[in-house]
Amino acid sequence: MQYQGVLTKMQTELASPVQYYLVFESSFIHMNQLIDKTLSIEFVRYQCLACGKDKKIYRQGYCYDDFFNQPQAGDWIMKPELSTAHLDIEDRDLEYEKKVQLKPHIVYLANSSNVKVGVTRKTQVPTRWIDQGAHEAIEIVEVPNRYLAGITEVALKEHVADKTNWRSMLKNDIKDENLVTVRDHLKQYIPDEALPYFIESNSETNIDFPVVQYPEKVKSLNLDKTPIFKGTLKGIKGQYLIFEDNTVFNVRNWEGYVVDLNIS
Structure with a gap:
């Protein structure tokens, strides 16, 4: 399955374990169902959460101008x-x-x-x-x-x-x-x-989180340095996706980034 959308923080539901949902403009993904599946994440472009333009994200999902103008920032x-x-x-x-x-x-x-x-x-x-x-x-x-x-x-x-x-x-x-x-x-x-x-x-x-394997050493995925990543999802905690190779991906840190997400 393939999805494309702009990243925003995952929506959550308090349950045992916590239920996670990645929400795109035209679809949403129940992330708990993807544990033990292989995910491919590819950076496509920017989309500022305020102006919607393809402008480099500065902080919190906003381009430079909007970060210093929006009341939400x-x-x-x-x-x-x-x-x-x-x-x-x-x-x-x-x-x-x-x-x-x-x-x-x-x-x-x-x-x-x-x-x-x-x-x-x-x-x-x-x-x-x-x-x-x-x-x-x-x-x-x-x-x-x-x-x-x-x-x-x-x-x-x-x-x-x-x-x-x-x-x-x-x-x-x-x-x-x-x-x-x-x-x-x-x-x-x-x-x-x-x-x-x-x-x-x-x-x-x-609070109980859906994790089947915790990382021994933490490697943080940076989409600016690694625009294409592929790995097996082993858990979700906070706003982080945890992968089998110890890579972690903080979804909230990359708000405003449009990605292709492939599931296999």
Whole structure:
């Protein structure tokens, strides 16, 4: 079977294991069904996720111009503490920013390779955890806007990591932690403005990924350097396809790239 389309992050469904779908403009592929099959990925051209033009992708699926103009790529995306919509202050597009920033947000703990703190919109739970390859996660606070979530994350990352060791995550070099205990310990560091939103009693969410063979050494596929790749799919974790030869392919990193995908 052959498919062609522009890459965007895989859609997911929380199940045991997680179900993955690669969505193209005119079709979608249930990726779990491809485990143990041979896939060929070939880069065809660019397609900016904003303007749709065949322009070299700069970051996050956008060409250079759109990355610095689209509200979806504003600095507050990566740094929630920079959000200003609650003050009625525009960054790039106040209407869009209000739509996103002035919604309930979750500050959470996720364990992918180590326990880390993160922020996501409430509607993105548990999708965000799946995308990070977390095998367990728990909510800490639920706040009414992105700014409060951001300042909470800034305060907590003084006491817990805010990054994932993606290589350890992919090799499944992980250990279970008692996230309830960590959550309760971190309560003392939550800013006063966010403390009323602390979630007193909840339990961990556990996530199982469809992997039959983890890589021993991780080799990352770069479509710019290797525009044609062929390998046997052995698993999916986070937004990564894991192949038999230890190659891993981060689908989300290559958003905006049009590829031919052949399955045999």
